[in-house]
Amino acid sequence: MTEAKPATKQRGASQAAVAWRRFRKNKSALAGATVVGFFIFVAVYGVFFAPLPSRSFWCLYNSCADLPPFQNWAHPLGTEPSGIDVFSEILHGALGDLYVGVVATAISVLIGLLVGALAGYRSGVSGALLLGITQIFFVIPVLILILLFARIGQLLVAHGLGLTLIVVILGIFGWPTIAFVTRGEILRIKELEFVQAARSLGASNTRILFRHILLNVLSPIIVLASLLVAGNILTEVVISFLGFGDPSTSTWGLLLQEGFSYVRTSWWVSVFPGIAVVVAVLGFNLLGDGLSDALNPRIRE
């Protein structure tokens, strides 16, 4: 390390503190964090600012349907021909997209960490088997399967479950990358001397795996998870756009799909949610890149 070390410092700089110092200096990372922070704020509190409730056709009966944007300040981003207010929908949709992005990612990270950790730590038959399963999940055409399961699920099981069904499916298909990276990192870390040192000093296998190995794997996983949130939001948009989404819950994908049918006449219905998707996904990507730079010990300022 090259930082100056004040002798009077009370607590040493943890890796997290060092990473934060590096993160703070990275402008695009900060921009990403700001966008993500704003996105989360809108998702959580947007409901208080939205002029109309979610999926409301109020305008259809109050002669404000199919308004262009920037003309009526009660409906700043215009309305759909069906009467839905675009601005309200974007605010409500943020929550749906955050839900999809974060919860599906959490499911993927959980499965990926577990499978990857076991595959890496057990080098025998069970490890090879888990690696094989991961590879199978990696090569199957995920999108088609997701669409298939979404349709089957909607028809058979989950009437009214809607978005949660999509979240679960995305989570179940999103973990292979996490598992690969976890496995690779564990294979690397378990050969490091501090693992052997812990073992030589009487630490149990569980303690070594959770305290010394898994904690050291976390930084690349945090980066991946941030990128995966962006990926999941995009996939949700694709699913909705293709008409396999949940038509009763507000998401940006649903709005895009509705707008697509009259994009020639009412362009604003699909353009504004499109911009929202791009900005949010860009935000998560910048955040992930920034985290990757900040957490990578090989990059020193």
Added chain:
Amino acid sequence: MGELLRVDDLRTYFYTEAGVVKAVDGVSFVANEGEPLGLVGESGSGKTVTVLAAMGIVSRPGKIVSGKIFFKGEELDHKSEKEMRKIRGKKIGYVSQDPNSSLDPLFTVGNQLVEVIRTHFEDTKDQAWDKGVKLLKLVGIPEADTRMRSYPHELSGGMKQRVAIARALAGEPELLVADEPTTNLDVTIQAQVLDLLKTLGKQLNMSLILITHDMGLIAEMTKRVVVLYAGKVAEEASTLEVFQTPKHPYTAALLASVPRLDRKEVLVPIGGGIPNLITPPSGCRFHPRCAYAKQICIDQIPPLEESGQRRLVACHRWKEIDLRRKA
């Protein structure tokens, strides 16, 4: 002088895809209380694996094929993993080669010391913390209280090695194994760490096994030496005897490759490299590199013979050849 660690005909093989690597192939030695023992040999001669096997922590694809290990007369190889954990760190402490990677980068020095202390003793966190501070003072780290809160990357290599030693001492072991403890340190720091190991041994009544390839360290630190070559014991004797009258050509070759200040001589490297241990050379494993090799060395494995009081050598020709260095 009691017996601490006895290794009897230990064989540890690594089952790799290329074949079975016989890393340790019938190694025996005894480490006695208060008699620092050196395990010496080139890289790949099986020094580290021998010790790891004795502690039961050879990782896959390595496997202990046969052999017995005793600690203070107690047989270790029938013990369960749980019982072995009470021996590792508590009876035998281990300091590994590279201080830069032997400490977990995510935890403070104090954290890592407390972890080991609380593994082996029923201390509260505060008690363990105080013990940790004492340990750091013991290994000569200034401002121990502050350093407890430092992360490994904030310390220099020498400091890290001191912390690693402190951590190995945390279980108050009776035997400390130092595996090339100075290889990755600057020369000036090396001397400090060696001094530390020496004084600690006396202060804590703790015995030492030193693993190294450096005959200079052996002379400085140990009273007895086991010379390993390609997974077998080449020679075992007191340090003094090894330096004065080496009996195995390999020992002599190791000595000839160490520079000396007291006389002018040409350093003689040992020709060739350590043999492939999947298909080791026939007969004496050293014969392809040995200046004294004869037909018998190619045909027969030399037995480990007594060549004096508490002296063993595995060479067919030890009686005939004179390896003493010209004065």
